[in-house]
Amino acid sequence: MASHGEPMTTIWPEGFPRVPDQAWTRSDVKELAVGYDNVEEHGWYDNLDPTVEDIKRVLEPGDIVLDYSGGTGILIGRLLEAIPEMPFGVINVDASKKFLRLSLEKFEKNERVAFRWIRYLKEQERVQRVQEVFEEPMLERGVEALASTNAIHLYYGLEETLDSWRDIIQDDGHVFVQSGNIGLPNDRMPEDSWIIDQTVTAIDEAAQTIARNEDRWSPYTDVLDDEDRMTAYETLREKYFLPIRPLSYYTDALKGAGFHIEDVRHRTVEAKVEEWYEFLSVYHEGVLGWVGGSERIEDEPPTDAAVEDRLALMRAAMEQVFEREDAFEAVWTYITCRPA
Numbered sequence: 001m002a003s004h005g006e007p008m009t010t011i012w013p014e015g016f017p018r019v020p021d022q023a024w025t026r027s028d029v030k031e032l033a034v035g036y037d038n039v040e041e042h043g044w045y046d047n048l049d050p051t052v053e054d055i056k057r058v059l060e061p062g063d064i065v066l067d068y069s070g071g072t073g074i075l076i077g078r079l080l081e082a083i084p085e086m087p088f089g090v091i092n093v094d095a096s097k098k099f100l101r102l103s104l105e106k107f108e109k110n111e112r113v114a115f116r117w118i119r120y121l122k123e124q125e126r127v128q129r130v131q132e133v134f135e136e137p138m139l140e141r142g143v144e145a146l147a148s149t150n151a152i153h154l155y156y157g158l159e160e161t162l163d164s165w166r167d168i169i170q171d172d173g174h175v176f177v178q179s180g181n182i183g184l185p186n187d188r189m190p191e192d193s194w195i196i197d198q199t200v201t202a203i204d205e206a207a208q209t210i211a212r213n214e215d216r217w218s219p220y221t222d223v224l225d226d227e228d229r230m231t232a233y234e235t236l237r238e239k240y241f242l243p244i245r246p247l248s249y250y251t252d253a254l255k256g257a258g259f260h261i262e263d264v265r266h267r268t269v270e271a272k273v274e275e276w277y278e279f280l281s282v283y284h285e286g287v288l289g290w291v292g293g294s295e296r297i298e299d300e301p302p303t304d305a306a307v308e309d310r311l312a313l314m315r316a317a318m319e320q321v322f323e324r325e326d327a328f329e330a331v332w333t334y335i336t337c338r339p340a
């Protein structure tokens with residue numbers, strides 16, 4: 001760990017520019033990223049609170065946190081706010097240059113924040129390792145802490161990703177992983193709570209029932225009896241909302257990568273139905289693509305009117321699923337580990 005009271009300039013090792021000289025840093029900020037960043041205002045994003053507290057607890061002046069898949073930088077904003085005085089650095093490493101670009105927009109002037117884009121290498125079907133985008137001085141130094149929030153359930157190359165974490169974290173470092181999409185055995189699920197993405201399947205089921213029973217939706221129901229197309233829509237949904245994997249899948253993978261699991265905690269987070277609707281409506285094609293069709297399946301895009309109907313049906317289905325309550329409880333899992 002670094003000594004106390006170092007000036008900011010010594011945080012980043014020489015030869016590690018905070019902002020790399022790459023085309024994405026000069027591109028325009030995209031709507032998609034701004035759309036996601038709205039969740040910052042949502043109550044369910046309190047899911048970050050325990051991670052902020054965990055990092056705050058271990059952080060010392062001069063330390064560097066790697067925010068792996070930091071996205072639009074919501075955790076970074078909260079960390080900077082929660083720890084205003086201490087000099088520390090945080091590097092946002094993300095696979096989406098759109099999200100990273102917005103994060104740069106928000107924090108470019110803040111000396112405490114650095115950015116690295118890890119590209120998807122199509123021909124190798126993998127995302128780059130952090131080791132491929134960090135300069136040698138940072139690789140040699142390593143980082144004191146690593147956080148991954150709301151993202152681990154999205155990693156397709158989980159083993160490779162965790163190996164790269166083990167290689168960059170210092171031997172006495174801390175890793176904080178959390179997600180609302182880690183499957184728990186029924187006896188560990190608090191009563192009346194949801195794994196948040198499982199609400200999407202429930203909304204789809206409710207929407208299908210409503211559509212079959214109310215005339216208003218008859219223009220959209222033929223597809224419901226077409227098994228092949230409905231399977232294609234299910235596959236499309238799973239691209240947006242990946243199937244839930246059990247907790248042991250993640251803890252085993254972390255152990256396999258050379259980590260010792262220190263702690264696993266669960267916490268329920270209240271999600272306002274209206275806010276969850278706002279979030280899901282950005283991904284309406286994945287939730288209820290069969291209403292009005294998806295270009296990827298039908299070769300032509302839905303009309304604007306069909307998308308409007310899709311959103312209206314989604315809202316009706318959500319009312320039913322959440323029994324007209326204005327909020328529901330979702331379970332987040334927090335895994336703390338350290339190099340074994």
Ligand SMILES: C[S@@+](CC[C@H](N)C(=O)[O-])C[C@H]1O[C@@H](n2cnc3c(N)ncnc32)[C@H](O)[C@@H]1O
Nearest residue numbers: 069070071074095096099127149150151154155
């Ligand atoms: C739901 S967002 C969460 C962002 C941020 N951590 C937060 O809590 O707001 C998921 C993020 O994971 C990133 N991501 C997905 N797969 C990834 C991978 N294989 N490696 C690194 N980042 C990935 C996405 O680009 C996106 O920024």
